[in-house]
Amino acid sequence: MKGLIPVIASLCLINIAIANDQMRNWTFASEEKIQAEITDFDEITRIVTLQSSKGKTLKLDESKFTAIDRAWILQWVEQYEEAQAQLTKIGGTITRYTTTGAFATTYSVYVPATEPDANDAKPPLLFLFHPGGNGGRVIYRYIETAAALGVTLVSFDHFKNTDNNPQRESEMLQRFTAILPQIEAAVPHDEKRMFMGGTSGGAWRSYHYSAQVPRPWAGILASGGWLGGEQWYDLPYPRMRVAMVNGDKDYAAIRVMKKDTEVLHRADSVVSVHAFEGGHQMPPPSVLTKALRWLLETELPNQAAP
Secondary structure (H helix, E strand, O other): OOOOOOOOOOOOOHHHHOOOOEEEEEOOOOOOEEEEEEEEEEEEOOOOEEEOOOOOOEEEHHHHHHHHHHHHHHHHHHHHHHHHHHHHHHOOEEEEEEEOOOOOOOOEEEEEEOOOOOOOOOOOOOEEEEOOHHHHHHHHHHHHHHHHHHHHHEEEEEEOOOOOOOHHHHHHHHHHHHHHHHHHHHHOOOOOEEEEEEHHHHHHHHHHHHOOOOOOOEEEEEEEOOOOOOHOOOOOOOOEEEEEEOOOOHHHHHHHHHHHHHHHHHHHOEEEEEEEEEOOOOOOOOHHHHHHHHHHHOOOOOOOOO
């Protein structure tokens, strides 16, 4: 453990479009409180980096926090170490890359340690977006599922919740449109089995990009996500498979599920609902694996060409 360590994800039960399941309440030794997510901890300088729920970045000495919050910072660091140990156990590789050009963007790629396919078939590919824009860390939450099913993962940094800010969302759409061809060329995959997904705001973004960036998208892995409300119902969603994965106590996501399904059915999409015990949070690997296996089962005919 040394140097700067990556990030995690996010929560907000009122508007799941901006939810972040790693947002928490912090208390400083001065008794001041703030809602924020930890995005970095430098073990040499002992500086903690937080991003507040309003998007402000704070850099504070570890000593400024209460004892319980200092313990949580240690747990946050240990979670990353445990994730790396899990990668060693499961097998495969995670590699960091950066695109070139005006929209230089870092992303991580997980390639499972699978046996070479006898027919030289290229693997399915799952693009992952995250509420906190911390793909280098959150990718570890998906590797057990990807290894079990032989799926390559591309997990993005930079793309994160903006509270639906038009200017920032426009920049991110331009960015994704610009970098996608580079990633498609660099990462071997089956172009007919390209999926997008994520938790909460990551699912929200996946839905929108499936309509805004033409590709033969095969499906969406949506965990605790939604289309975003009435303003997004008329997007030209493609015909695809959609796995909605919700905690049984994620009441905000459950409330909008019926209407979202109706909108997707208008595009002749096929929707499957998967549940787990919990709230607005990342599903356990067993449920993720079941949902992604369903997505991989059948290719829908007549999907649009890129």
